[in-house]
Amino acid sequence: MAPPPVSETLELHDIQGLVLRGYGTLRAAQFLVLEIVDDELARAYLQGLVGRLNLARDSPAGVALQVAFTAKGLAKLGVPEGALATFSREFLEGMDDDVRAVSLGDLDGNESSGWRWGKRGEPMHVLLMVYAETQPILDRELAAERARFAGALAVLHERTTTTLAGNKEHFGWRDGISMPTIADVPKDPSRTKEKTEKKESWTDPLPAGEFVLGYKNDYQAFTECPTAELHDDPGDHLPRVPGEPRKSLGKNGTYLVFREMTQDVSAFWSYLAKESREPGADACARAIALGAKLVGRWPSGAPLATSPERDRPEQGGDNEFLYTHDTVGLACPRGAHIRRANPRDVHALEDRGHSASIAMVRKHQMIRRGRAFGPPVVATMEPEKIFAARDAPRADRGLHFICLVGDISRQFEFVQRNWIQSANFDSLYKDGDPLIAARRPEGHRNQNDEHTVAAEPLRRKYKRLPRFTQLVGGGYFFLPGIAALKFIARLP
Amino acid sequence: MHRVNAGFTLVLPLRPESVDACGALLTELDADQARLPFARSTTTHFATITIIPAQMYRDRVLPATLLFATSMCGPVRVHVEELVELMGSELRVLFAHCEGFRADFSDGEMQDFMLARRHADTFYSGMNHLSPQCVKRHRELREAIEQFIDERQAQGGLTGSASEVRKEIQAFVRSRPDLAWTEERFEPTLRAWLAYHWRSLVVEGFVASLLVASVVRIFVEAKLLTWFVVGGWSLVVAFLALVVVLGVSISRAEAKQAFVAQRPPDDRARTLASMTNRPVINEFVLAGPIKPEGSLRPVFLQLAFWVVARVVEGVPGMYYVGSGIDIPTVATARWIVTDRGRRVMFISNFTNSAHGYIRDFIETRGGAMRINLSFGFGYGFPKTRWIVSGGALTDPNAYLYSLAQNQLPTWFWYGPHEDVSIDNIKVNRKIREGLFADLSPEEEKQWLHLL
Structure with a gap:
């Protein structure tokens, strides 16, 4: 070539x-x-x-x-x-x-x-x-x-x-x-x-050829x-x-x-409402807390890695965080969507250090240009109101996931296969991406429909996650x- | 009996007229795996049986060979005896296609043949001191504990301290007769440790003795001691001189390299991708001649892989005792230098797709340099400089092309741990090791996080 x-x-x-x-x-x-x-x-x-x-x-x-x-x-x-x-x-x-x-x-x-x-x-x-x-x-x-x-x-x-x-x-x-x-x-x-005032960071710009x-x-x-x-x-x-x-x-x-995927908002929030064992003042707060454990951020965007207890909207745009001090996943579960899609400094740590992890993860980045489609359940998109409207009739809504990459195999396909879809990501056992992985239920070879939330003294395991998204194009x-x-x- | 993991490798030249028939037989065996019942073997983690076609090195034909490679545990004689007992008749038919094997061999003669023809390899296992039964039992243990936790949590239980929770788990396991094996000794015995490290210990012992003797020689005049010190240092100097000569020779050869692999045909790449598309553990085989430039390259290669093998084993007392290298994605891997250093084969059983797996190693500078050392000799690999520089470090595309060029289809593969990753196997092992171990409060917390 x-x-x-x-x-x-x-x-x-x-x-x-x-x-x-x-x-x-x-x-x-x-x-x-x-x-x-x-x-x-x-x-x-x-x-x-x-x-x-x-x-x-x-x-x-x-x-x-x-x-x-x-x-x-x-x-x-x-x-x-x-x-x-x-x-x-x-x-x-x-x-x-x-x-x-x-x-x-x-x-x-x-x-x-x-x-x-x-x-x-x-x-x-x-x-x-x-x-x-x-x-x-x-x-x-x-x-x-x-x-x-x-x-x-x-x-x-x-x-x-x-x-x-x-x-x-x-x-x-x-x-x-x-x-x-x-x-x-x-x-x-x-x-x-x-x-320029910050030290070298994992978010430093990537060479254009990526x-x-x-x-x-x-x-x-x-x-x-x-x-x-x-x-x-x-x-x-x-x-x-x-x-x-x-x-x-x-x-x-x-x-x-x-990739066009539909989102079943009703199934998502109904599962959160029914199954959450996370702490919270009421059913809605507990549902939101479980949602945050699935996503890895609070609805405002505040990362669990830096705000594990509650949503802090002022941290909504924070992207400088790492998982160095959370390898077990007590703050952000190891299988949470954003941690899978971007494990930052904790990828394959067994024989490598945090900086090597960052060097590796930087080679699997994508510029995302997606857009939503379909009517929102609630125009304001406030989680409490979506929770309250979770039984509203379903509508055709979802996400046009669009990303730009220099190498489809190394960037998009690698992340999709090895991080999103894998039941065994980061030593997990039966956990696929809780939001976008195609579900393989119990009895299926390489089951991936569980989500493990690390806690003291023992994890909480969420089982039989329904399909929240479906690929349609x-x-x-x-x-x-x-x-x-x-x-x-x-x-x- | 110890559970030291090792590679059992046969590289048997095929009779020229038998290559096609051997391929047809392997196709049948792969389709009907009960005919080679590795599933009943207590000593086999993985098995690869495939045909390495005739290949060219300079103007010399490297013959078509049958590659029979198991990732085994325990004493090799026990492994071979078990294979012959379980599948002797089919192996007899298979080996009959190879030079030097007679179809009328008795079981004993076949065992002798297999042991005598065992080929040296540089072997890595991420499952050392585990048998297939260990892997299976550890998984069953984990499943049982996980189920117990789920049930107790559903009842509102297991909310005490880490120590109290662990005690409840221990009591549960003790209550299960089918898990009584968890109270048996698990750590490798001294014999097992020696069985794994004896080669490294010989080298280490020699170096340590030489250093001690050199110091003692300053104060003590003794003829035998003098001979040992002079002879020992002469060996060391000769070894270093050989390394320098080989290094310079390889460096000159590197500059002359004429061929770098190009992008393989898409249909071939797609076929190979389809063969390594299992969800968790996959396997692949690389085999090809070394680069033709450099007459001393075969010598260097054999020496380098001997050193790599010792590094993989670890150097007792100097760093991690058990395995010198821990590769998160690799269950087992081996390099086999054949045809007097002119051809190298590589087999790996790993977690990932093949494409992701081989990329994984070049994503850091150190990783790419290790890849140069261990694959840079292969025909088509991009030009290296001083063995570890250049190569995959500066031309990752050509590295990928060269591996695709040398990847071969596997005719028969056996892998029982299909839906657990090597990471899972390691975690399950830690659960078993820590279950009844004497742990500090912090260690107890960490142990619970394994579940």
Whole structure:
């Protein structure tokens, strides 16, 4: 594999904006899953789209468009076979692959055969992501884009989104707090000052190559980066690979993992209300306390690691904590969702120290850009009110989990298999991720439907956890750099 | 009888005309594992039987061989006797495909054949001093205690101090006749300890004697003592000189390396991934020629793995007595240097997917350097510098490609501990060890946190 071009700083003019920002101010969004019905018209549409995409260097002005492709989509657009083969195997095979389904745990109710979209055989080619400040603006933009791609692309699925109060997800917990930052990106001066005054931290920025292809990653090496033959690019859109007779197709691009999961808010809160043995003044407080033990944070986002007894909203954005003094999990259970998804300084401690754990964990980070969908149970998203409304009729609601990674296998798939889905994570015995793991109940090989809450003198074990989430769609996409998109749009 | 874990490895050249038939037989045996009833073996943790195809080293053909490798416990003679007793007839058919084996061997002759052809390996076990029965019993013990705790907690019990709770658990275990074995001695005996460490003890004893003798020689004139000191130091100097010569030779060879592995075909990678996709414990085999550059590389390799084996065993008195290395994800692993140092095989039984497992080791600088030392000789491995630098440290992609290039399908695998991780096995062992042990109040608290 030829090395990709070397860059010292991020080429923000060539990177789609989603890499750097989640468009939090653009509260309305819709994701269109599209089929290419006319290759030539589709390329023509993409030529026009290039100028309308929000770039990483520009703040969005009320609206942002982003575009990504499946492997099938790239093939349909005419990316030469030899170039296509240089994309990662995971991307080429897709999320719905049989072997991958076992590895990711997309079984036991999460099988792709039951998905709403992304099923095998579906002609899913393009993902168009449209963000806007308000719903009317979004509707207008969507209508305009639909008119532009009419005849070229057909809408297979429209994935609507919603923004919940307090940056929460539907269960009522604040989401998106722990987010890696990318080195070599200019920051807000006040944040830069804050960082420079602190000692070296596990939240120090990661090399750009962890998330953007064509840059050095945390190994100080280059992640696999797709390339093309020189003659594939007669328009000379793509940068050269230094010292190699090839062009870089991946430069400034990234892989986008999309998983749509429904959330059964009623089942979640009913279980908390019925089963909680956590301390609390009343049933609601006890339910919230158990919820916190499942999540690893209080509803405000305050981490159990630093606030084990009660919610402290003033700590809601805290992300600097470690588990050094809580290896047993008395404050934050070892199997709690956020500890599994990011074990920080306590990963595989048997033969390694805390700093080695951090070095390892940093190699499995993801930039998350998810959005909720469906109506909230309670508009204010206050946990007490969601608790009170737990018997309300169920509605279709959930989370569009979206993450950006340089290496699907090392980042997303590793975390999903080894940390989220595993019943044996961190010496646990029958505990899968309490929120998002597919449940394997008693009698099943490698049962994972328990949750262990460490306590003195003895743990409390919660058994027969129901399924709180269900995977209903997904796919692997490539979010190209602008030069690569121009190349794709001009393919013969 | 001790429960020291070891590798029992046979590397048997296949008769050229038998390779296909042997493959067909292994396919049948894997599909019908009752024909090789390792499940009834009291001494086998894992078993791998596979065919290593003919491979090229420079212009030399390394022959196709049958690799028969068990992760065993106890005296090797007992293990072999048990295998022959349990599955002698099938093994006879299997080994008949190999050079030097006669189908009309009696059971005794077959045992002699297996013991005589046992191949040296560098073996690691995360389950040392455990038998398969120990693993099974420890799990049953844990399940019984967990159930007792659940039931007592449901009744509002077990709320006293750690010491009181532990006493209740002890009383429960004592009340169960099926758990009476928990009161038997469990710690390894001195004999077991010696059986594991004798090689390291010989080396350590020699070095210690030499140091003592050198000091004594300053004050005492004695011919025998002088010979021992001079001879001993000559050996040490010769060993160090050999290491330097080999190091320089390897360094020169490193600079000449021509081939670095490229990304393997996706369908091959997918097939290999599908073979190591079990939820908890997986197994894989690597086998391939060493890098062709460097005539002394085979010598270095054999020496290096001998040293690694001693390090893995641990050096008694210097650091952790029992095992020198603790690898959280590995149940057992072994390196086998064959064909006079020209080919190396590696077998591991581990917790994880293969891809996650092999990445795990290069995520820290120290880990990547150890990988360079233990895999950097393999054909296609990225260029190392001074054996431990470069390589996987600077080119992790090529490291992954080289392992994929050398990974081979396993024709037959036996692994009874399928749904418990090696971490679980270690925790279950600690539960058993601490159940009736004399613990401090703090240790009692920690013991309860194992449950």
